[in-house]
Amino acid sequence: MALAKQLATYRTVQKSGASSVRTPLYEAIRRIPNAILVHAFVDSATLIGGAKLTASCTGSAVFEGMQAGIPGLTFARTWHSDCPSGPFCADAQSVAETVPQLLAKPTDEVRNDYQQFLIAHAPWWFLGANDDRAVARSAFTRERLRASVAEVLRSLTIDDSAESTGVRLARDNTRGERSA
Numbered sequence: 001m002a003l004a005k006q007l008a009t010y011r012t013v014q015k016s017g018a019s020s021v022r023t024p025l026y027e028a029i030r031r032i033p034n035a036i037l038v039h040a041f042v043d044s045a046t047l048i049g050g051a052k053l054t055a056s057c058t059g060s061a062v063f064e065g066m067q068a069g070i071p072g073l074t075f076a077r078t079w080h081s082d083c084p085s086g087p088f089c090a091d092a093q094s095v096a097e098t099v100p101q102l103l104a105k106p107t108d109e110v111r112n113d114y115q116q117f118l119i120a121h122a123p124w125w126f127l128g129a130n131d132d133r134a135v136a137r138s139a140f141t142r143e144r145l146r147a148s149v150a151e152v153l154r155s156l157t158i159d160d161s162a163e164s165t166g167v168r169l170a171r172d173n174t175r176g177e178r179s180a
Contacts, residue, residue, distance in 0.1 A: 008033060013047055015040050053102055062086045066114040069107035073098055082121075085113035122153035 012035040016026045029035050038047070044064060048054060054065035059078030063086065066072065071085040073095065081088040085105060089095045105113075140148070 010034065010052065011036060013038055013051075015042060015044075015047075053099065059086070066110060069111045069114075071102035071105050071110050073102065080117065083113055083117035085110040118153055122150040 012029075012032055014026070014029050014035060014037050016029075016037045016039065026037060029037060044061060048061060048065050048068060048070060051065060051070050054061045054070055054072030055075070056062045056072065057075050059074045059076070059080060062072030062074050062078070063080055066080075066083060066086050073087055073089045074081060075089060077088050078086075080086055085102065087098060087102075089098050
């Protein structure tokens, strides 16, 4: 209810599913003043596009919101919890402290937080089990493959004016180079 108190003057929209497991949760949400339950298949982009703040257990809506310059908070740790515009809130006290700070953030600051988060973390996201296999099948070094993926992610950020690493993507290979 801490979030509901913080957002008493806002409408709260929650997507609801058909799962009977979550019925008590949805019934509790219905009791929140200004809360609206919508069908699970309502377009997220439309809901997020009109939001001032997003909140999520899994983080998907928060990440989508940050892409659009809308801050959010999650109630579970996510892979993007380190982004200042989409932090993890562990308890009611952290929600009470965080919501006003997030609502005060200008859109450009949220977008900058998102972009800086991507730039800082992109080089390390693809270092799993596929990494060794990709390197073994590629004519490129591990470092060049990592830099190539990081470059793709940089180019996908909201403001792609971030300094390029100049690493060419595999599909842009010069004549004679093998594709990764």
